[in-house]
Amino acid sequence: MTDTEKPKRHIDLLAPEQERLRSARPGDRLVRLRRPKIAGVRRLEDGVYEVISDTPRGGAVSQALYRLRRTLLGAPIRSEHEAHERLSKKIGLPAFGSDNISSSAYASEELMRVLLLAGVGALSLTLPLTVAVVVLAAIVVTSYQQTIRAYPKGGGSYVVSSDNLGTVPGLIAGASILVDYILTVAVSASAGVAAMTSAFPALYDERALIAVGAVALIAWMNLRGIRESGAIFAAPVYLYVVFLFGLIAYGVYRYVMEGQPPAYVPLPMDEAHAHHVGSQALTAFLILRAFASGAVGLTGTEAIADGVGAFKAPEARNARVTLIMMAAIFGTIFIGVSFLASWIGIVPDPREIETVNSQLTRALIGTGWLYYTIQFTTALLLILAANTGFADFPRLASFMSRDKFLPTHFASRGGRLAFSNGIIVLAVVASILIIIFQGSVTALIPLYTVGVFVAFTLSQSGLVVRWWRLREPGWQWRMSINAVGATVTAVVAIVVGVTKFALGAWVVLVLLPFLVVLLLGIRRHYHDVADQVTVDPNERDEHPDTVARAFAHYLLIPVKELDRTALRAISYARSLTGQVTQGGTQGGAQGGGATAQSSHVVIQAVHVTDDADTAHALQEKWERYNPGVELVVVESPYRAFVGPLLRYIDAVERRHSERTAVVTVLVPEFIPAHWWENFLHTHTALQLKGALLFRPRVAVTSVPYHLEA
Secondary structure: OOHHHOOOOOOOOOOOEEEEEOOOOOOOOEEEEEOOOOOOEEEEEOOEEEEOOOOOOOOHHHHHHHHHHHHHHOOOOOHHHHHHHOEOHHHHHHHHHHHHHHHHHOHHHHHHHHHHOOOHHHHHHHHHHHHHHHHHHHHHHHHHHHHHHHOOOOOHHHHHHHHHOOHHHHHHHHHHHHHHHHHHHHHHHHHHHHHHHHHOHHHHHHHHHHHHHHHHHHHHHHHOOHHHHHHHHHHHHHHHHHHHHHHHHHHHHHHHHOOOOOOOOOOOOOHHHHOOOOOOOOOHHHHHHHHHHHHHHHOOHHHHHHOHHHEOOOHHHHHHHHHHHHHHHHHHHHHHHHHHHHHHOOOOOOOOOOOHHHHHHHHHHOOOHHHHHHHHHHHHHHHHOHHHHHHHHHHHHHHHHHOOOOOHHHHOOOOOOOOHHHHHHHHHHHHHHHHHOOOOHHHHHHHHHHHHHHHHHHHHHHHHHHHHHHOOOOHHHHHHHHHHHHHHHHHHHHHHHHHOHHHHHHHHHHHHHHHHHHHHHHHHHHHHHHHHHOOOOOOOOOOOOOOOOOOEEEEEEEOOOOOHHHHHHHHHHHHOOOOEEOOOHHHHHHHHOOOOOOOEEEEEEEEEEOOHHHHHHHHHHHHHHOOOOEEEEEEOOOOOOHHHHHHHHHHHHHHOOOOOEEEEEEEEEEEOOOHHHHHHOOOHHHHHHHHHOOOOOEEEEEEEEEOOO
16 A cells, blocks of 8 residues: 555544653653543544533533523433433323323313203213214224334324325325324313313413413423423323222212212303303204314324334334323223213303313312312323423424424434424424413314324325235235224314314314425425535536635625734734735736636735724724735725625625635624623624625634633
């Protein structure tokens, strides 16, 4: 191997340094090898280093912000420790199943509210419609068992639809589920506050503000990491299940042993709401609308299929078991609440002050400490059910970001291995919805279900296509299961869309096409960027940016005064090359005539002013000091700085019209010693850098001069 063929050796920043020591005997030479230490950096191999500390290199403000972040979010987690952050089944159930389980607390009520429009007698259909919804849930859960089996890495409806039906169906499914997760957070928080105001009616007027605060709290917990948030939220979920199972068991016991429903005092109904009761006929359309309202309980079924990758190994098996556990808990509570509410004769409160669950608990056990405990647990679960949205929205957004349909920010993990950007965006959008709808569950529900069933239908249809295409062993019965699921969910999607259209479902139906177009536009942008910046090593064209060639540089230094900041920028400019041409017109002409194969640099200081006397004084000072760079004065009669400088740069660019000429603006700026001193300065340099950002043939370099305290 010749010298030219030898691999280039990296400079070892941590290589031992020789230190000569004095010897007691003449002629002896003592050398000590001392390996330098760089805080937070260690050498792994030749040319490879690892940063082992996340402590910022900054002043007091940076250190304070760092300590605050560590206190609020916890210590950052190394990437290789991601496996330790995965969830077991007992933590995965509350993390991904809280939305579906919590919907059992209001699904019966939403169904009953619609039936109440046909009169109190129509409430007898509550239990049959509940059973129909639970059967639908069983079909959907069975179908999603196949989804998890076929796509063990997660992704749910979006991945299944994209893989088997194409890009647009995949985007419709993905957009539908993203909207569903946003509404999951808004509805869960609002429902939890509704349970709270049932026990404490004085808080009713502040329900939207309380719900927004709850969303912020859950977002903060998720920013600390999915495993930690799941562990914290596990207790309320299991407490709710224990209390509701106990309440239902006690109610069934009284039904079997006593046969007589407990004494129940209906809520007083004011005139403003009384006219809604019995205002419509009991038609098939009304029954379908009630069924569609009860089908809100299926929201969250998708969550586990989306988050398979968050479970411990074996991921797919643990996810399937957790999905069955979640569905069994939901179905049991949903049927139990509907049965007991029908038996007791509970009428939902049109004012939304007290929930059906609250009335049921009050009728069975009174208003003692146990009543308030159950209400508090229910409210806490409903609020924390928003965690399902926070667990899955960022994960689904990362899948879509990976495919370039969403900004790449969503694919980035934070210090706690959570998709922090997705969590923050979700919290903000859900809070806006809560404020717009004033925390009303009934107002938010119509927006909630239509997108869910659209995604269900596309997912199951995609699996039908997959089984037919691959013809794997057992494909016939698997395809049959998904075909039944696709048919049923398609019918429900149509029912929900028609019955809820005038109540607000039209918003989602109009929003979905807009979102699909937006997502396609985002991907088109990323593809355009890739086409323009990607270099193929097998193809070398003559584009000036794809081959190594010299640039003709024209360095401009905006100066306000001949001070240390300007001199530092001039010294920096002159240090860039040994070939410096001074002068204005002559140098510019030479620079303009530079060929693509030569390197030529022109350095010029530019002073923009509206005061001729000040400019003349600066010129005299410039000549006396003689910094070795020509000073050009640009007069600005309208007292502007950035605009006239940009005009001068335009003239320079026209002078140097060849593509290999680049104008580099070296911006001298001083950095105050204390952060609060920044408020005392105009930050003209920042304005200039912002104005030059989008100019393709202008490079901008900051040359800072740090002031001492």
